[in-house]
Amino acid sequence: MAVYTHLSAEDLARLIGHYDVGKLVSAKGIAEGISNSNWLVETTGSDGNGARFILTMYERRIDLSDLPFFLGLLDHLSAKGVPVPRTIHDRDGASSRMVDDKAVALIEYLPGVSVGHPTPEQARAVGIALADLHLASTDFALTRENDLRPRDWAAILADAGAGAIGTIDRALPSVIEESLSDLLEHWPEDLPSSIVHADLFPDNVLMLGSRVSALIDFYFSCHDITAYDLAVTHVAWSFTAGGHDYRTEVGAALLEGYQSVRPLSQSEIAALPLLAQGAAMRFIATRIQDWLDTPADALVTRKDPMDFARRLQFYRRDGEKVFNA
């Protein structure tokens, strides 16, 4: 479930009244997603022809001072033709508003569905869209540091403690231990950097057939190593459910699509095996944190860190072969 806050019909109508989008017709809570509350909102439209929007209420993990970065980036990318939803500004020109003590934003609705088992053609399209995003964001004026870098994963894992981590899966502490110090010691500092999405999982890409109709959920976006974003996307897209098997053709198509727009340098290619292990570790760390913070009977489905422990082991073993083929 992903509606954490109840908004009455009156609250919603009052809120929509601050935007030039016509009158509220309906608002349905969206089940997908785990971080924020989202509603699909229908209005009569500013021209009376009806319109749809996504209303997002920021619930957790988001520092409100970062909203101008996240929302401004959507407008910047959308203006440059990258398929991301633009934000709807209220009558005062603001891209977000407060409802009681929570921030909300009204966002353009884009069609499409998230794929569960991507084809190579779909992966290629995602690679192209990611490279477009990297190139189109170079002149975005605002900056945001990544607060989930290797030292942050290490801190999250140290806070959780090997004992508690072992209660999730007995194998997990040793998978982490055999890689973490290597990642901290060899993490590259001299690769090209840019704005990165940092969480471009299949559920954050909407597709119409083999076309990317929207990249969404920019709430981890920040400045970091550009090729790290490709590594995150590779880790997220190129495996069967649970991270059990690597899908060679999907991984290759993603890399090929990306490089058809932004060719990688030799140093970026050489770093990809380690960046992919780091990407897997980053999601292991936050999934462990969420797992231990979420009661087993909570309504939110906990995401299994082992899905990414398997991927981490894969890249340790076969990363060179995958990226240097």
Ligand SMILES: Nc1ncnc2c1ncn2[C@@H]1O[C@H](COP(=O)(O)OP(=O)(O)O)[C@@H](O)[C@H]1O
């Ligand atoms: N701009 C959009 N257009 C259409 N659907 C959207 C849009 N933004 C979000 N959604 C829908 O809302 C769901 C949750 O959004 P998301 O931003 O991923 O939430 P969370 O941050 O909680 O994971 C998505 O899976 C998608 O179905």
Ligand SMILES: N[C@@H](CCOP(=O)(O)O)C(=O)O
């Ligand atoms: N993609 C991350 C979790 C972040 O959740 P999102 O719904 O905001 O994309 C993971 O799978 O661990």
